Amino acid sequence: MIREDELRDNLQKVRERIQTACVAAGRPEDAVTLVAITKTFPVSDVHALAALGVREVGENREQELRVKAPECPEVVWHFVGQLQSNKARSVVRHAQVVHSVDRSSLVSALSRAAVDEGRVLRCLLQVSLASFGSAEAATGRSRGGVAPADVPALAAEVAAADGLELGGLMAVAPLGSDPDQAFAGLESVASRLRSEHAGADWISAGMSGDLEAAIRHGATHVRLGRALLGTRPPLG
Template sequence: MTDRAEELRGNLEQVQERIEKACQAAGRARDEVTLVAITKTFPVSDVRALADLGITDVGENREQELKVKAPDCPDLTWHFVGQLQSKKSRSVAKYASVVHSVDRPSLVDALSKAAVAEEKSLRCLIQVSLAAYGSADAATGASRGGVEPSDVLALAAAIAGADGLEIGGVMAVAPLGSDAGDAFAGLREVASRLRSEHPGADWISAGMTGDLEAAIQHGATHVRLGRALLGTRTPLG
């Protein structure tokens, strides 16, 4: 095993231990939480190494990286987790199985056309702004993206009625400067309201390296981890 593979193995062991402890503290089974490795800026060799270590779900923030890495590792489940321009929908639909960042009706339309063209079903999560929760000011929170909680059900209906798409649940990032627990508690309420109308929309994508424990405490089914697994990123040019 190479030095890098050993480094990734050690990081993964630490992450898995954190997730296990968080699940125990929350009274949840470990298999209720899926780890999505976010490989933004890291090479496809790292993706292969993580796959060899048992990682099955990988996420990318940028379409440019997704379309390069996904064909090299087609057996993995690829998640797109970044802000998405409608014009990039066809490429994302070609390579990803899940889009975590659906935040507007025009993107629903673009993804629907792309999924139909690719002859596949695309699982869509609604990105929710949590600016209203916690102590962060609204401007700071809004900068992290997402629709207002009051608009989630309308967007979910658009997804559910679109060809080639299925409504999978919600995604969010805790607002900067807020208490992550308060923010994720709010997201859990939004997710509950969504499930009341769309029972199959049971995914809650929340939690990153710094706040995965709070996310799991409040019902996260998918945690998105980059730095804890792969180390400090090289800034994109």
């Protein structure tokens, strides 16, 4: 099977999963946007996915984003990985959305870069869900993010920053957690955020193994790599 056929088949299965999950949750079938995570996959896969109608693509690493984005202007680029402040300018130059804003210093760096580049960057706050009954809370291991109690203050900083637009929240289900419990916690944080910032209505949650749980709890964007592109090649 050639690569384009493989991607087409995977995309059909993924779209069916998303649609089925939306219907089961009593949501419109088109309520959730797919973000294809192409970490370590070649630019040719991005072009192939775009030809199949995928218009939102995400990268975890700045090094890959800055190579792929100029070659694939036909898609909206999302940066979804942990971001060092010294890489903010490069990410602002190439991405339209950043999902992993988790501290004041990063807000400042992104704002300065966005103003200098003459762009408006949509920002999602990455929320740590370790407090929502997960193994991470007991072991001290964490997938990163701001504590739920600190979301309002950081959201206010983003909303007030030049060149930035507060878009909503992002989270990763903690290791060893019940994804329904974790994403229910995220849903409650998102509801409180919307009460103060009505336009911050994105919830980026759910990956290949737990997208159904995320959609049950209001995810508007799911970030899929393995289910869509297959086994990830090793990092170069």
